[in-house]
Amino acid sequence: MSTTRGKVESRNDIFVESTATKIWQEIESQHNPYLADSCLCHGYDLLELTQKRSFIEVLYLLFRGELPDVDEARLLEQLMISQINPGPRHPATRAAMNAGVGGTDREHILPIALSIYGGSHLGAGEVEPAMNFLRKQRKHDPVQLAHELIANSMQPAEGDWHIAPGFGSRFGGVDPLPSQIANHLSGLPGKHETLLWGCAFADTLNEQSLGWLAPAIAAAVFTDLGFSPRAGAGLFQLLGAPGLLAHGVELANKSVTAMPFVKDENYVIKYE
Amino acid sequence: MSSSMSSCSYKLWDKHRGTIQSKKGGWVVGKGIFNHGYSMMDDLVGKVSYMQVVTLNATGRLPERAVADWFDAIHICLSWPDPRIWCNQIGALGGATRASVVASTTAGVLAADAKPYGIKPLIQGVQFIQAALLDYKQGLGVDEIIHNECAKHRGKPHIMGYARPLAKGDERVVAMERVQQTLGLPIGEHLQLAGKIEQSLLNSFDEGMNINGYMSAFLSDLDYTDDEVYRIFAVLVTSGVTACYVDTRDRTPDTFLPLRCTDIEYTGKLARPVP
Numbered sequence: 001m002s003t004t005r006g007k008v009e010s011r012n013d014i015f016v017e018s019t020a021t022k023i024w025q026e027i028e029s030q031h032n033p034y035l036a037d038s039c040l041c042h043g044y045d046l047l048e049l050t051q052k053r054s055f056i057e058v059l060y061l062l063f064r065g066e067l068p069d070v071d072e073a074r075l076l077e078q079l080m081i082s083q084i085n086p087g088p089r090h091p092a093t094r095a096a097m098n099a100g101v102g103g104t105d106r107e108h109i110l111p112i113a114l115s116i117y118g119g120s121h122l123g124a125g126e127v128e129p130a131m132n133f134l135r136k137q138r139k140h141d142p143v144q145l146a147h148e149l150i151a152n153s154m155q156p157a158e159g160d161w162h163i164a165p166g167f168g169s170r171f172g173g174v175d176p177l178p179s180q181i182a183n184h185l186s187g188l189p190g191k192h193e194t195l196l197w198g199c200a201f202a203d204t205l206n207e208q209s210l211g212w213l214a215p216a217i218a219a220a221v222f223t224d225l226g227f228s229p230r231a232g233a234g235l236f237q238l239l240g241a242p243g244l245l246a247h248g249v250e251l252a253n254k255s256v257t258a259m260p261f262v263k264d265e266n267y268v269i270k271y272e
Numbered sequence: 273m274s275s276s277m278s279s280c281s282y283k284l285w286d287k288h289r290g291t292i293q294s295k296k297g298g299w300v301v302g303k304g305i306f307n308h309g310y311s312m313m314d315d316l317v318g319k320v321s322y323m324q325v326v327t328l329n330a331t332g333r334l335p336e337r338a339v340a341d342w343f344d345a346i347h348i349c350l351s352w353p354d355p356r357i358w359c360n361q362i363g364a365l366g367g368a369t370r371a372s373v374v375a376s377t378t379a380g381v382l383a384a385d386a387k388p389y390g391i392k393p394l395i396q397g398v399q400f401i402q403a404a405l406l407d408y409k410q411g412l413g414v415d416e417i418i419h420n421e422c423a424k425h426r427g428k429p430h431i432m433g434y435a436r437p438l439a440k441g442d443e444r445v446v447a448m449e450r451v452q453q454t455l456g457l458p459i460g461e462h463l464q465l466a467g468k469i470e471q472s473l474l475n476s477f478d479e480g481m482n483i484n485g486y487m488s489a490f491l492s493d494l495d496y497t498d499d500e501v502y503r504i505f506a507v508l509v510t511s512g513v514t515a516c517y518v519d520t521r522d523r524t525p526d527t528f529l530p531l532r533c534t535d536i537e538y539t540g541k542l543a544r545p546v547p
Contacts, residue, residue, distance in 0.1 A: 008441040022540035028533035036533050043541035052546045065540075067547070108375060115382070158284060172281030209281065266291040269298050271309050272332075 023062060042066070056080065063227055063235070071190030072225055078188065079221045082181045083214060083236070085243020092117035092240065096248030101259045109248035114237045117244065121162075122170075122213060127232035130166030130219035135229070137164075138197040146204035166216020167202060169209050178212035185221060194223040296329070308332055323347075330503040331496070338455040339494060343504065345451045346487060349444040350508050353515030355528070359383040359390060363513035367520030368528040380513030381506075389437070391508055396432040397488030398498040401462050404469070405492070414468045418476070429477040433485025434470065444483040452490070460493025 025043075026036035039046040041058065042065050049058050053067065056077045060068040068076065086093050096113035104112065118124045137145055155161045162168035169175075179202060186195040198220045202212045218236045227235065251258055297306040305312040308328055316325055323340035327333070335343075355364040359380040366376025384390030404417050412420075421431045429435050436442050452459075466489035470481040491501050520528045 008439050008443055010439050011437075013438060018535055018537045020537040020539045022538075024536075025538040025540065025543075026533040026536070033532040033534065034530065040543055043544040044546045045543070048546040105372065108372075111375070111379075171285050172283075262290070262292050264301065267298060268291060268293045269300075269306060270293060270295060272295050 022065070060225070063231055064225070068225070069190075071188070075185060075188055075190055075192070075221060076225060078185060079218065080239050082185070083218060083239040085246070086117065086214070086240045087243070088247055090117075090122070091119070092123065093244055093247045096244045097251050097259060100248040100251035101254055101256055103252075103256075106249070106252060109252065110241060110245045113244035113248060114241060117237050117240055118233065122215065124215070124233035124236040126162075126166055126213070126215035127219050127222070127236045128229045130164075130216045131223050131229040131232045133165045134194050134198065134216070134220055134223050137201075138194055138223075142197050142201035143204045146201050150205070150208055150210075161210060162213070163205065163208075163210055164201075164216075166213050166219055167198075167205060167210060168213055169211075170213065173209050174206055174211040175213060178214050178217055179206075182212045182217050182220070185217070192220075192224050194220040296332075308334070310334075327504050330506070331500045335494075338457055341455055342448075342451060342457060342490075346448060346483075347505075347508060347511070349448060349483060350505075351510065351512035353512050353519070355516040355519070357512065358386075359509045360512050360516040363515075363517035364520045364528050367517040367522075368526060370521070370525060373514060373517055373521070376517040377510055377514045380517075381510050384509040391502060391505060393432055393484050394488060394501050394505060395498045397484045398492055398496070398501050400432050401466055401485070401489045402492050402498075405462055405465050408465055414465070414472050418469060418472055429473055429479050431469070431473070431485075433466070433488050434473055434481050435477070435479035436482035440478075441480060442482045442486075445481060445486045448483070448486060448490075457490075458493075460490075462489040462492040465489070 023042060025040040027038045027040070029035040029037045041049060042061055044061070044067075049061075053061075054073065054077075057067055057073050060073065060076055088094070088097070092113045095116040096109050099109045099112045116123070120126050120129075149163050153161075153163050160169045160172070182195060182199055182202065186192050186199050195217075198212065198216060202210075205211055215236060218239060219232060222229075222232050222235060297308055297310075297312075299305045304314070307316065307325070310316050310328075320334065321337060321340045321344070323343045324334055324337065327335045327340060327343065353360070355361045362383050363376045363380040366372075366379060371379075386392055387396075400421070404421075407417055407420075408414070418429075418431065422429055424430075463486070466481060466485055470485070473479045473481075488501070496504070
């Protein structure tokens with residue numbers, strides 16, 4: 001029997017009866033099944049974790065299911081410090097500042113900034129592609145690959161050139177700070193195969209004024225720590241959140257005149 | 273490591289520094305507010321519909337009133353107040369926690385920026401029917417077009433715009449065809465091909481065209497690109513999300529689908545001491 005457009009029949013898809021998680025267990029109170037007496041994260045009691053482990057270690061535990069060793073925790077912590085603030089010129093920070101100075105309700109400042117920080121240009125949207133790129137390419141010679149990409153890619157007529165996800169130019173040149181951060185992190189104790197591969201790849205790209213960009217550094221560390229590419233974007237947003245919020249809050253009690261308003265003579269309307 | 277520091281390397285950014293160059297319009301104090309060459313107060317307000325201006329802002333082109341009325345109607349078809357729908361449930365959860373209506377509605381809209389449902393399937397739907405028409409004009413038969421598309425999904429009829437999830441059949445297509453007819457909007461070559469594809473799918477798989485397929489073909493007949501469709505309909509689900517927010521916002525907090533601890537199934541590691 002054929003289906004007609006107007007006649008709607010359920011497919012009777014089978015949905016689970018309850019949501020499952022391997023991450024978190026809440027032990028119900030004897031007196032009220034909606035209240036939890038204790039919580040376990042991957043089997044570890046939350047209160048015991050607060051007493052014995054650092055925030056970084058528990059963050060790692062959440063995503064990986066096991067506690068990190070000393071080298072892994074150090075690497076993650078130093079990455080987090082290096083990415084704690086995208087800086088006051090990053091569009092996401094400026095979004096936070098606009099929200100702050102515009103008098104936006106305080107609880108919206110961070111979500112606004114994080115939405116913009118999700119972009120695929122120097123934002124969280126570039127991290128998962130960078131992780132996939134690194135996971136796929138790290139078995140190849142980085143120098144040869146860099147030369148091949150340079151030879152076979154077309155530089156855009158205008159603006160920066162991202163020759164691979166997370167690698168490219170910044171304002172027309174090599175951004176020095178990401179390179180310094182990557183070199184530092186790759187020198188820490190522990191296994192950093194992806195970071196080291198990225199350093200060799202970026203060094204070769206430098207010949208064309210291309211190099212590391214912040215999303216790829218995070219992507220390389222996340223890969224070396226075994227995080228899933230699916231988590232990459234959100235983790236990157238988490239790393240930059242403190243700086244984004246701080247800049248937004250800094251302006252949140254100021255008048256709207258505390259940020260520039262482009263003058264009429266500098267606002268040019270030019271229809272195509 | 274070398275760093276290019278020649279002034280020509282950042283000339284582009286110096287050119288834009290401190291200025292905004294708009295292709296869209298703006299407020300010229302004392303002269304008026306302009307939008308794509310129109311004076312908003314003189315040419316648009318009270319003379320065109322809101323959806324006409326939404327489309328103007330999204331595409332740079334002011335559609336005729338009938339087309340914008342069709343856009344208005346499709347928004348009604350694609351957002352309804354059922355909190356079981358994923359984006360709507362986010363609105364409902366916002367109400368339950370007393371988040372603001374703006375935060376909850378925009379969160380729900382953001383949730384619909386998804387590939388399986390919401391806005392992004394429209395991109396794929398438009399891409400499919402536009403590519404299919406090109407193939408059809410080059411001599412490929414409808415059955416071959418379907419076969420090639422199904423081959424990408426191990427022979428299953430997974431063609432964007434056909435075989436609606438959760439249910440068979442789509443009453444919204446019937447409603448929008450009625451709207452289209454009432455507004456006097458013609459059936460173009462994309463929509464004609466979409467109908468042929470549907471007929472073939474009905475014969476082979478007992479699966480018909482869904483609202484995405486109809487919408488993608490109709491919009492393609494109006495020469496909209498996939499990017500333009502994504503932009504015009506960016507907040508497609510907004511009204512249903514707001515409705516679901518209001519429902520829970522006006523109830524006692526935490527009474528929307530409350531969960532006991534045991535309502536979440538824990539499948540992880542057993543309790544262990546922290547080393």
